[in-house]
Structure formats: C-alpha cells, structure tokens
C-alpha cells in the first residue's frame with residue numbers, strides 16, 4: 001500500500017523552492033493566441049504524458065528529454081516526472097502552443113516524484129493499536145489491519161471505499177478508537193442502520209460502556225449526550241443549527257455517497273461538521289455511482305485543500321462544457337489520473353476479488369432495525385403477545401399459538417423498516433439482491449413498494465407455478481441492470497439458482513435455520529465467484545429478539561457438524577445480537593421446544609397458520625389488523641390450527 005499525504009509530502013520536498021517552481025507552472029499557462037492546445041496527464045506515480053497534436057518544435061523538445069518514450073499505438077509521448085519542469089519550460093517558450101500543466105493537487109500529492117531523488121515508500125508503518133480493545137484488534141483480518149494503518153498514516157482523514165461486506169464498520173470503529181482521546185465521536189449513517197452501528201460498538205469495544213452510546217432518534221434530542229453519538233443523515237438535516245455549530249473532532253460518515261449532491265439538505269448539514277472535524281472517516285463501497293462529480297464533496301470533506309473550487313475539479317475530471325444555461329459537469333475525463341490522485345492522497349479501496357483468500361465464503365450480518373414508527377395499537381399488540389408468552393405454563397398448544405401470534409405481529413411491525421433498508425440498499429448502488437420474507441403481506445408490501453419506485457423485480461412464492469419459476473430465475477440471472485428477487489422463505493428456498501447476485505437480505509426470520517441456510521444457498525453455490533453477504537434484519541422489541549439467538553445457536557451447531565456450507569471462519573463469526581429482555585431465555589427456550597425439536601407438531605400446520613394469519617381476524621382486542629390482506633370468510637383463526 002502506498003501513501004503520501006499532501007501536507008507531509010509538501011513538507012518533505014527537499015527544496016521548498018523546487019516545489020514552489022513546479023506549482024508556479026500551474027498558473028498563467030494560458031496563451032490566447034495559441035493555435036495548438038495540449039494537456040499533461042499523469043499516467044502513474046512516476047510518469048506523465050503530453051496529449052497534443054503534431055508540431056515540429058514540440059517534437060524537437062520531446063526528443064531532448066532523457067526519459068522520453070513514444071508509444072506507437074497511442075501515438076503519444078510520455079516522460080518521467082523528473083523531466084516535467086524542463087519540458088514545461090521548453091513548451092512555454094513556443095508561442096503557438098498552449099499546454100495545460102498537471103493540476104496543483106497532482107503536483108502536491110506526487111511532489112517527491114518530481115525530483116526523483118527520493119524513492120517512494122511502499123510500506124505503510126504499523127500503527128500502535130495497543131490502547132484499543134483486543135476484542136477488536138485481534139479480530140482484524142490482515143487487509144483490515146492495513147486499512148487502519150493507512151488511516152493512521154493519513155492522520156485519520158480518509159475515504160474507505162472497500163467493496164461491500166469487507167468490514168468497513170470494524171475498520172472505522174478501530175480507526176475512531178485510535179483517536180479515542182479526542183471523542184465524543186459522531187457517526188452519521190442511513191437511518192436503517194443506526195442501531196446496527198450501536199450494536200457494532202457494543203460488540204467491538206467492550207470497554208465502552210453501553211450507556212455512553214447515544215442513538216439520536218428525534219431532532220430535538222441532544223446530539224452530544226453520548227461518548228459515541230449516532231444519527232441518520234435525514235435527522236441531521238433537521239437538527240437545530242445551534243447543535244450543528246458545535247463541532248465534533250472525530251466523525252464517521254457511513255455510505256458517504258449520500259453526500260454526493262451539494263444542494264441536498266443532508267449535505268448542507270454535514271459539510272460544516274466535516275469542515276470542523278479533525279478526523280474524517282468516510283465509508284462507501286460506491287463513492288460515485290454514475291459520474292466523477294459525485295466524488296467532489298467527499299474529496300472536499302477529507303482534503304479541503306486539494307480542489308477548493310468545484311469548477312477546477314469539474315474542468316479536469318468532469319469534462320466540463322459551457323452550455324447556453326451554464327456549465328455542464330455531468331461528463332468524465334482523465335479518470336486514470338483521478339484514480340491515482342485519490343489513492344495517493346485520501347482513498348483506500350480493496351475489491352473482494354483482491355482479498356478473497358482472507359474472507360469467509362459466506363458472511364452473515366445482523367442489521368438491527370427499529371420499529372419505532374409503528375402505531376400504538378401494534379406496539380400494544382406486540383407487548384401483549386410477549387406478555388402472553390410469559391403466562392403460558394407448560395401448555396404446548398397455547399405456547400405455540402402465542403408464539404405464532406407474536407411472529408405475525410412482528411411481520412406487520414417490520415414493514416416500514418424492511419422497505420427503508422431495501423431503499424437504502426438501492427440508493428447505495430446494490431443492483432441485484434435477494435429479499436426473503438415469510439408472510440404474504442410482507443412480500444406484497446415489498447413488491448408493491450418496488451413497483452411504485454419503478455424498480456425491476458421478480459417474485460417467487462407459493463403461488464408461482466413451477467413452469468414460471470425457471471423463467472423468472474433467468475430474468476434475474478441475465479438482467480444487466482437493477483433487479484430485486486423477492487422470495488418466499490419456504491416456497492423459494494430450494495431448487496433455484498440466483499448466483500448472479502451476492503447479497504441476500506432476510507426481511508423476516510424463520511424458526512428453522514436449515515430452511516434459512518437453504519435459502520442463503522440460492523446465491524452461495526457453485527458458479528458463485530464472489531464471497532456472499534447475508535443480512536438478517538432483526539427488530540428489537542419483537543419476536544426477533546428471541547428468534548435470532550436461537551437461529552444463531554442452531555446455525556453454529558450446523559456449521560460445526562459440517563451441515564452448513566457457510567464456511568464461516570472463527571474470525572468472521574456472526575454478529576451476536578444482545579437482547580436485554582428479562583424473558584429472553586425462557587421465550588427462546590419456548591421457541592426451541594415448540595418449533596425445533598421435531599415433536600408431534602406438523603410444521604406444515606404451523607406454516608399454514610402463519611400464512612393464513614394475514615387473512616384472519618385479529619386475535620385479541622387490538623382492533624383491525626391493518627395493512628394485511630382482506631379477510632376471507634373461509635379463513636381459520638390461528639386457534640383452529642391447534643385444535644386439529
């Protein structure tokens with residue numbers, strides 16, 4: 001890994017005057033009377049090219065350069081940076097020729113290469129992480145450790161652009177922890193993952209007391225009441241100006257491409273914080289999804305001095321064009337040079353393919369979602385269902401009935417959070433993925449919302465004729481643009497190949513981990529060339545609190561006996577999910593007893609009961625079961641299933 005910080009490089013230039021002379025070339029190079037225009041472009045850390053048409057004097061000058069190289073194929077001349085100053089001096093003396101020099105940012109970032117006297121250091125020094133929790137530092141994979149070293153070398157200011165699932169969260173927490181004496185820390189993240197961040201801090205930094213983690217859920221709340229404060233972009237933009245005026249020294253911005261448009265409220269709210277922070281850790285697997293202009297705010301956030309004016313960036317890298325209405329920056333130019341500059345000065349990006357040997361083939365992640373937005377009626381129903389479970393005493397029939405009721409209310413409560421997460425995934429550039437759910441109402445909700453957003457999807461559930469399944473799979477497999485596969489956990493968990501995706505989201509949990517593993521393996525199968533990411537959406541205050549620990553424990557057992565192909569290494573174990581519910585243990589035991597021990601209960605009956613719940617009248621006095629399918633007179637009440 002390589003890196004030279006702009007400030008460090010500047011100070012390292014042996015001769016400030018030499019750097020000054022190079023920077024001087026960046027000004028006043030325009031020649032209004034010139035008949036031939038050209039441009040210098042950086043080709044590598046040590047070489048540049050002059051892109052220009054034919055001119056006798058120019059070619060004569062090129063030929064005088066000791067490091068000249070002519071490429072017959074591209075018909076372009078290139079040189080070592082050592083010759084840059086000399087060549088530019090020569091070209092500036094030719095009146096008819098105007099050559100745009102390398103940008104200031106390039107000269108500063110690569111200053112050591114221009115005099116050729118200093119070999120670039122390719123080794124990033126090991127950062128001293130001894131003050132950080134060993135739970136975290138001992139778990140880091142080698143490439144993650146390198147990521148932390150890179151960040152420390154960059155004095156805690158970087159854009160970590162690793163591919164999806166490479167553990168940007170764990171690296172960011174470690175980097176932030178390195179600067180712990182500068183906390184309070186602010187984490188800004190998409191709303192759907194705020195609580196997942198809180199869980200991650202609990203997991204990786206056990207030395208941080210849980211009550212020092214503050215997840216802000218209302219705009220009126222104090223942004224600083226914790227040592228670690230977590231807020232969504234949208235809430236940040238609604239925050240009181242006064243609160244935003246008080247800077248944080250250490251900042252993490254997750255999915256930092258959310259800042260791509262300077263005109264948005266979220267970007268306007270974030271920029272002053274970014275400007276004031278000493279450490280800025282931006283995370284995004286897709287920093288720019290369609291054009292280089294989307295990178296500008298992120299560059300500005302990490303290295304404000306590189307391109308203080310957007311227009312300069314736009315002219316160099318966005319093929320800026322002057323139109324009747326103003327400038328158009330939607331294009332792209334000099335992308336190779338931009339990549340070199342980003343890698344040299346602020347960005348670290350590793351692809352899955354590059355670190356595949358360090359990764360488990362399947363990585364599970366718990367995404368802690370919130371049901372805060374649900375109606376009071378539903379909240380009451382959920383607590384009543386949980387409460388009822390504590391009262392059933394060794395009556396198996398009642399126990400199962402109560403569990404199912406809880407499970408069904410959970411589905412309804414998660415609808416909003418599920419869609420929020422899927423929307424965030426799409427906004428983060430995840431083009432193809434699978435979403436598994438169990439209840440028809442959940443599948444209906446997802447497909448209807450995707451339809452409203454014009455997102456292409458396929459749906460396979462119990463009602464999909466077998467003849468159609470293959471066609472749907474092919475549509476998904478060969479789709480070259482965005483496509484979501486919306487699948488029933490029990491009706492689409494077998495016999496389908498969908499490995500053109502590498503991300504599976506479980507919108508709902510299911511009590512049989514074997515079924516979940518089969519569902520995961522729709523993408524984790526022969527032909528899959530990437531490691532696979534599985535995201536389980538787990539909602540606090542619902543049946544998930546109880547289902548997830550049970551599923552997790554069962555999956556671990558299956559893996560130990562080699563019955564699951566997830567191939568999780570010791571290091572990349574599932575994120576654990578901690579529930580503080582005092583009834584947790586007993587309810588978990590009930591789920592285990594009721595659904596997993598292969599007793600006299602036929603699982604099909606349970607499935608039928610869960611499916612038909614959507615059409616059945618409310619079980620208790622909580623009023624109309626809104627958001628579910630219309631009631632059918634033939635549908636049974638849950639109780640009917642248990643009285644067979």
Ligand SMILES: Nc1ncnc2c1ncn2[C@@H]1O[C@H](COP(=O)(O)OP(=O)(O)OP(=O)(O)O)[C@@H](O)[C@H]1O
Pocket residue numbers: 139140141144162163164165166167168169170285363364365366571572573574575
């Ligand atoms: N060193 C590690 N040891 C154990 N688990 C890990 C490690 N690194 C990552 N993981 C786990 O891998 C999963 C993916 O990590 P994480 O969510 O941080 O990835 P990411 O790069 O942020 O992905 P995305 O781009 O999807 O947000 C998580 O469950 C995380 O806990």
